Amino acid sequence: MDLSKALKEYRMEIENRDPKAARTVxxxxxxxxxxxxxxxxxxxxDIQKVKYRDIESYILSIDHYSRNTIARKSCAIRSFHQFLNFKYDFNNPSLNLEVRRGKKALPVYCTIEEINQLMDSFNDEVPNECFQHAMLEFIYACGLRVSECVHLTLNRVDLNTNMVRVLGKGDKERIVPIPDESRNILLxxxxxxRxxxxxxxxxxxxxxHFGKHITTEYVESVLRYKCNELGFTKHVTPHKLRHSFATHLLQGDADLRAIQELLGHSNIETTEIYTHVQENRLKQSYAKFHPGNKEGDDDDEI
Known part of the structure; x- marks a missing residue:
């Protein structure tokens, strides 16, 4: 099979697999x-002529990228060859391809004060601002992925019982409570x-306002405009609102397993990244306020 046809077949496969994973696709x-x-x-x-050494040669040619980027590219290559192996029974040269990820960066999040400033900046008397406020409030208050927000259907939101049934990655469903303070703008x-x-x-x-679905790019643009308007120096994205949701729950002593369920993480290790945020905050407080700590001594270790 020639390379162009192989790519076309793979594109059709993954684009139809999960519309909520559009960014990954x-x-x-x-x-x-x-x-x-x-x-x-x-x-x-011919894609069938590719051997493992050819994939390895390609990976070596992109070693100027970060480890995480190389890991993502390796995952994409494995996914591509696994698809061809499954559908056409082609040999899979990526079987021994290792994915080595770098150390995960701590998630960027907004403080509670910044969240309040963001949400208070909307004029809810204006329909478009009311809509935008409700959209960002829902993402933060329920820890939604932006794709989950834009694909949310009416039958999944119950404003009488303050519950939302979120259909996440891999069509896994989770139930998330809607905070009372968020219910007013949603109503x-x-x-x-609407x-x-x-x-x-x-x-x-x-x-x-045309009665059509919103896109993830639209949500990102609304948040970017608002943050510029408010003079935020942080690069705040919809996903960072989700990070903020998890971090604020942890800071309020929520159980890590409960946070895992609310976020829809399959693996607790994914959720544990937020404990490092908490640990980092404690270290900063220690470095700043402990009487026995010399000024500046701990800067390199935080």
Missing amino acids: KNYIIDVTAYLEYLKEKGFD RYFDTV PVWNKRGSNLFFVN
Whole structure:
């Protein structure tokens, strides 16, 4: 099979697999395309001729990237060859490909004061601002992924019992409570804005003023505009609102297992990154306030 056809088949497969993982799909397509361009430059015209040493040669050619980026590209290549092996019974040359990730960076999050400043900046009397406020409030208050927010359907949100059934990655469902303080803005949007905008009869919870679904890029642009308006120096994204949700729960002494369930993490190790945020905060407090600590001594260790 020629390289172009192999890429086309793979693209069709993963684009239809999980619409909520659009960002991952986009990155995988970019990574596999770059890999196939490398193979083409090396004279390959048939994907079945690729051997492990060829993949290894490609990985060595991109060693200027960070370890995490190389790990993601390696995952994309494995996914590509696994698909061809499963669908066409081609030999899988990526079986021995190792994925070595670097140390995970601590998640960036907003303080409670910054969250309050962000949410208070909207004029809820204006329909569009009410809509945008409700959207960002839902992401933060329930720890949603931005893709989960834009695909949220009416039947999954119960504003009477303050519960939302979130359909996450891999179509795994989790139930998340809606805080009482967040319910007011969600009700305001739902009762006053959505009925006017939803002329097309969409079953999505969030629709724009044309009655159409919103995109993850739109949510990102709204948040970026607001943060610039407020003069935030942090690079705040919708996913960092989710980080803020988890961090604030941990700071409030929430159980780590409970946070795992609320975030929809399959592995507790993914959730444990937030304990390092807490530990880092404690170290900073110690370095700043402990009477026996010399000024500046601990700067390199925090």
